Amino acid sequence: MTPSGxxxxxxxxxxxxxxxxxxxxxxxxxKLIPALYIAYAQNLLPDRFTIVGFARRxxxxxxxxxxxxxxxxxxxxxxxxxxxxxxxVEHLHYHKGDISSEDAYTDLKAKFQDVETYPENxxxxxxxxxxxFEVAARLLKESGLVYDPADSAWARVVxxxxxxxxxxxxxxxxxALLKYLDxxxxxxxxxxxxxxxxxxxxSFRFANAxxxxxxxxSYIDHIQITAAETVGMEKGRGGYYDEYGAVxxxxxxxxxxxxxxxxxxxxxxxxxxSIRNEKVKxxxxxxxxxxxxxxxxxxxxxxxxGLDSNGNKTPGYRDEDRIDPDSDTECFVALRxxxxxxxxxxxPILLRTxxxxxxxxxxxxxxxxxPPLQLFEQVECEDDVCDITRIKPNTLIFRIQPDEGxxxxxxxxxxxxxFVVEDVDMDFSYSGKxxxxxxxxxxxxxxxxxxxxxxxxxxxxxxxxxWKVVQPILENLEKLKPFPYPPGEWGVHEAxxxxxxxxxxxxxxxxxxxxxxxxxxxxxxL
Ligand code: BG6
Numbered sequence: 001m002t003p004s005g006x007x008x009x010x011x012x013x014x015x016x017x018x019x020x021x022x023x024x025x026x027x028x029x030x031k032l033i034p035a036l037y038i039a040y041a042q043n044l045l046p047d048r049f050t051i052v053g054f055a056r057r058x059x060x061x062x063x064x065x066x067x068x069x070x071x072x073x074x075x076x077x078x079x080x081x082x083x084x085x086x087x088x089v090e091h092l093h094y095h096k097g098d099i100s101s102e103d104a105y106t107d108l109k110a111k112f113q114d115v116e117t118y119p120e121n122x123x124x125x126x127x128x129x130x131x132x133f134e135v136a137a138r139l140l141k142e143s144g145l146v147y148d149p150a151d152s153a154w155a156r157v158v159x160x161x162x163x164x165x166x167x168x169x170x171x172x173x174x175x176a177l178l179k180y181l182d183x184x185x186x187x188x189x190x191x192x193x194x195x196x197x198x199x200x201x202x203s204f205r206f207a208n209a210x211x212x213x214x215x216x217x218s219y220i221d222h223i224q225i226t227a228a229e230t231v232g233m234e235k236g237r238g239g240y241y242d243e244y245g246a247v248x249x250x251x252x253x254x255x256x257x258x259x260x261x262x263x264x265x266x267x268x269x270x271x272x273x274s275i276r277n278e279k280v281k282x283x284x285x286x287x288x289x290x291x292x293x294x295x296x297x298x299x300x301x302x303x304x305x306g307l308d309s310n311g312n313k314t315p316g317y318r319d320e321d322r323i324d325p326d327s328d329t330e331c332f333v334a335l336r337x338x339x340x341x342x343x344x345x346x347x348p349i350l351l352r353t354x355x356x357x358x359x360x361x362x363x364x365x366x367x368x369x370x371p372p373l374q375l376f377e378q379v380e381c382e383d384d385v386c387d388i389t390r391i392k393p394n395t396l397i398f399r400i401q402p403d404e405g406x407x408x409x410x411x412x413x414x415x416x417x418x419f420v421v422e423d424v425d426m427d428f429s430y431s432g433k434x435x436x437x438x439x440x441x442x443x444x445x446x447x448x449x450x451x452x453x454x455x456x457x458x459x460x461x462x463x464x465x466x467w468k469v470v471q472p473i474l475e476n477l478e479k480l481k482p483f484p485y486p487p488g489e490w491g492v493h494e495a496x497x498x499x500x501x502x503x504x505x506x507x508x509x510x511x512x513x514x515x516x517x518x519x520x521x522x523x524x525x526l
Contacts, residue, residue: 010044012450014450015121017049017117019095019123023127024056038440051092054099065090078437095107095108100136100139102142105145120153122146124157133176134173138176138179138180163458170463191442192257193445196404197401201261204398205262211396221503224365225258225351225365226506228359228362230359231355232308232317236321241329251351252466253458259351264278272455276459282339285341288470299334300482302482304316309358332354334498336348356488361401361402366397377418386414392423405432
């Protein structure tokens, strides 16, 4: 039985059995089950669906259902209703088994006899350690749980990151998966692509005629992308993180995907392959901006002990739980890149990401060139006290999260007798326009997998192109020892050097941010 409610166009019609591998893990609790619940509560799941949690822990259906009901109440983006939660968890089952053992798949198949919906469409969500991706794909295929793409029922496999550790391992993993699965059956998740604001980069660029003509090297001075987090290594994430670090964890996927959307050419249509082809083209043109040495283009960092963004004492990265005390893994990295194509040649692209920074914020800032002639004096004012400054460039800011929105900084005549220009924001904020919370990335992505829409998933050649961009960093880690940085601030000071020859600097946010505004930023371009 499904809840009543409007049937919207994104409702999934195909009956389906969803098997979550790694069902006792954090992602299942925090994201996957709450996202599926919200889809259910909004009447977007099909009438007939079953969810099977697959893991090694000694649970049964009832324990699993109770735990998931708690997770839904704790992590659901929307208020929950007990009755709806109870009806939803009746669709859940648990399968205890070792993901690397053949028997577990034979047993799973047997379980399907009891619980599976008909026709037997299947979604396998691999929320497991990367070492198990290949064996899971092989056993799924050998046990007959995954069909051929030509079969009438469908089978799809979702793979969580990290997809490899470098170019060689990513290629090997692609090769291994493609032995057992067809590319059309593989959904490589990059949850940034499921964010509403990330998708809006494409809509904003290609649904409006005014920006696209100036989105190129003639008008744009530089682009900077920041993904700053205030969290460190709490909640046991140190074990995974220390093995990977910021380049592999954030740059190779989320940041490069954001950069693709900002810089790719318009696709001919919105078909998954058309969009992915354009992304691969621009990815293949991306290079680190290495002049003489890799350190011209890359700066890595590790936070030392100090006070975090809330003023609480925090240990240094190397003293965190499950981190090697001699670790050279970076938890901050800044890069300077180039895109070697006709549109972007010569435009510096600056990226940075880090843990324990001053504020949780992800944004893309596109800074335009200054007008050729400065006719007006530019001022910067606090109340009525103004200082004369150098001319400020226009900046278009995509605020990915939080306070989602888009801001355009423009110079405007300051009211008064003199002809002076002050910077103001033209801003659009999601909360101002639509007074409701945005869907979580996993809500969108899970529904897309059920619909068979792979647009927001990364294709094999795309993943390899991403690794190709960062490969020079991975090969030169010895030369790029991490610099220490203070927690609760904006990362490594040495990363300022990446702006050499550029009219600008990192946009480091100061003080509390008024809701829906970008005003509290340090002025860039000065
Ligand atoms: C994950 C990374 O992919 O993205 C984490 O593994 C990071 O280290 C997270 O914290 C950030 O995601 P979001 O959506 O909070 O920006």
